[in-house]
Amino acid sequence: MGLLIGILKFSPIFVLAGLLMSGMDVLIAAPIATAYATIISMGIKKYKFKELLDKALSNVREIVIVFFILMFAYGLAEAFMATGVGAAIINISLNMGVTAKSVAVVGFIVTCVLSIATGTSWGTFAACAPVFLWLNHIVGGSILLTVASIAGGSCFGDNIGLISDTTVLSSGLQQVEIIHRVRHQGVWSLLCALATGIVIFIVGTSMGLPSDVGSAVEAINSIPDTAWTALSEERASAVILLEQVKTGVPVYMVIPLIIVIGMAIKGFQTMICLGSGIVSSLILGMVAGTVSSINEFLGYLLTGFGDAGSWSIVMMMWVAAFGAIMNSMNAFEPLVKGIINVSRNVRQLMFYNSLLCLGGNVAFGDETAEIVTISPIIRTITEENVEASEEDMYKLRLRNATFADALGVYGSQLIPWHTFVLFYVGIANAVYPLYNFVPFDIIKMNFMAYIAVSSMLILTITGLDRFIPLFGLPSEPDIRLRKEFNKSGKILEETV
Numbered sequence: 001m002g003l004l005i006g007i008l009k010f011s012p013i014f015v016l017a018g019l020l021m022s023g024m025d026v027l028i029a030a031p032i033a034t035a036y037a038t039i040i041s042m043g044i045k046k047y048k049f050k051e052l053l054d055k056a057l058s059n060v061r062e063i064v065i066v067f068f069i070l071m072f073a074y075g076l077a078e079a080f081m082a083t084g085v086g087a088a089i090i091n092i093s094l095n096m097g098v099t100a101k102s103v104a105v106v107g108f109i110v111t112c113v114l115s116i117a118t119g120t121s122w123g124t125f126a127a128c129a130p131v132f133l134w135l136n137h138i139v140g141g142s143i144l145l146t147v148a149s150i151a152g153g154s155c156f157g158d159n160i161g162l163i164s165d166t167t168v169l170s171s172g173l174q175q176v177e178i179i180h181r182v183r184h185q186g187v188w189s190l191l192c193a194l195a196t197g198i199v200i201f202i203v204g205t206s207m208g209l210p211s212d213v214g215s216a217v218e219a220i221n222s223i224p225d226t227a228w229t230a231l232s233e234e235r236a237s238a239v240i241l242l243e244q245v246k247t248g249v250p251v252y253m254v255i256p257l258i259i260v261i262g263m264a265i266k267g268f269q270t271m272i273c274l275g276s277g278i279v280s281s282l283i284l285g286m287v288a289g290t291v292s293s294i295n296e297f298l299g300y301l302l303t304g305f306g307d308a309g310s311w312s313i314v315m316m317m318w319v320a321a322f323g324a325i326m327n328s329m330n331a332f333e334p335l336v337k338g339i340i341n342v343s344r345n346v347r348q349l350m351f352y353n354s355l356l357c358l359g360g361n362v363a364f365g366d367e368t369a370e371i372v373t374i375s376p377i378i379r380t381i382t383e384e385n386v387e388a389s390e391e392d393m394y395k396l397r398l399r400n401a402t403f404a405d406a407l408g409v410y411g412s413q414l415i416p417w418h419t420f421v422l423f424y425v426g427i428a429n430a431v432y433p434l435y436n437f438v439p440f441d442i443i444k445m446n447f448m449a450y451i452a453v454s455s456m457l458i459l460t461i462t463g464l465d466r467f468i469p470l471f472g473l474p475s476e477p478d479i480r481l482r483k484e485f486n487k488s489g490k491i492l493e494e495t496v
Helices: 001-020 025-044 048-059 064-083 087-096 103-118 121-139 142-162 166-171 178-205 216-221 225-234 236-247 251-266 270-288 294-328 333-342 346-364 365-384 390-412 418-432 439-444 445-462
Strands: 483-485 491-496
Touching: 001 025, 001 294, 001 333, 001 346, 001 365, 025 048, 025 064, 025 178, 025 294, 025 365, 025 439, 048 294, 064 087, 064 121, 064 236, 064 251, 064 270, 064 294, 087 121, 087 236, 087 333, 087 365, 103 142, 103 178, 103 216, 103 251, 103 365, 121 142, 121 178, 121 225, 121 236, 121 418, 121 491, 142 166, 142 178, 142 390, 142 418, 142 491, 166 178, 166 390, 178 270, 178 390, 178 445, 216 236, 225 418, 236 294, 236 365, 270 294, 270 365, 294 365, 333 346, 333 365, 333 439, 346 365, 346 390, 346 445, 390 418, 418 439
Parallel strands: none
Antiparallel strands: 483 491
16 A cells, blocks of 8 residues: 555656656646646645645745846846857857868867857757858768767756756755856866867867868858758747858957856856846947847847746746645655665765766656756755755755756757757758758767766766865765664664
């Protein structure tokens, strides 16, 4: 009987996963799963509907600040795409000269920087795929290396950018400051990017490719009309950015990005960093002529706010409600007990948390669903089973947020049925119809994904993360599980 009840408690997760894997939008799947969880909770725990509603609303209130940050983040992303910040980043790199040997590594670097500036991997890939796939065609590069490189680079800012919805969401669900999250994983992220850039360069130069320099303008002019139409339907802001790359924008349009990153490094609050980027992009955009009026700029912000409100914020509200109802009936208790029973120390427990995130991403095929579903589980596992000071517990929550985001975003690149990969394949086929891309084309040479995922898991389980500044987990005996083990691995006593 107990087993049946446990399965019933956990069944809303299977419902949510099944709906998402069937292709249903999370905005529909989450309400259905929430309604089903409500029925199960009322049946098993005998809760009244109003009690569950109060729990759901209480959980939503806890993440209200995340809603405001997301609105600012989406608004800033639109501003950077439309005012020329993104175009300036691309042009600075392309003006250095791109050959068949370097087109993939240059594409990787550009997408890394642009994804930080815009906070969107999808938007970054949509904006850069037309440029680099056709530039690759002109100079005679490797199409598979190039497409995989810009796919991996596009995920960089989605994992560490201040204005990325996944960064905001994963940090908010662990109740850690975004600035602290970025600092915690910053050096690790940069090392992953550096290692990836070196690998891509070595692979590109070892292929015996030609050394003729290509032109970005020529590449953009080569894009067929059908590709422009498809791109405008998927990402209209990417079309504006490409036009700016073609016509050119002043170099100083990168200043807003430098200001945002600089203020983040200095430790300013996230909203202040985002606000500084919005104001500086308006001022410099008007000087550069990319913004004709304040009303036009406000229109960009309105688009960003609307995108956040119509999808991300609504989705987060439903998922927060879903999580509250699941917690009300201790639905995750069997999973928590299972992990605790096999964990011999805190580091092992954290490693299993990382595997949960990776497994959730495989199951859902959607990084957002993984973040919002798995984040509350790993937070519960950690906080209820680890003894630590407030400072050390905060560091563990920082790592949990990094797990959920990094293994969601980078892990997506290794899952052929994932929404990320399917979107990238769709965009690539639309803008470069000379090649029939399939999911494994994105996966084969996505060195950023391989390096990021494998290093995260290895560094966590081995303790080698202590050699990376700000990234190391607190060590025992400063932290410990709420149980003691003898040498045979059996529990001796509960410390609580």
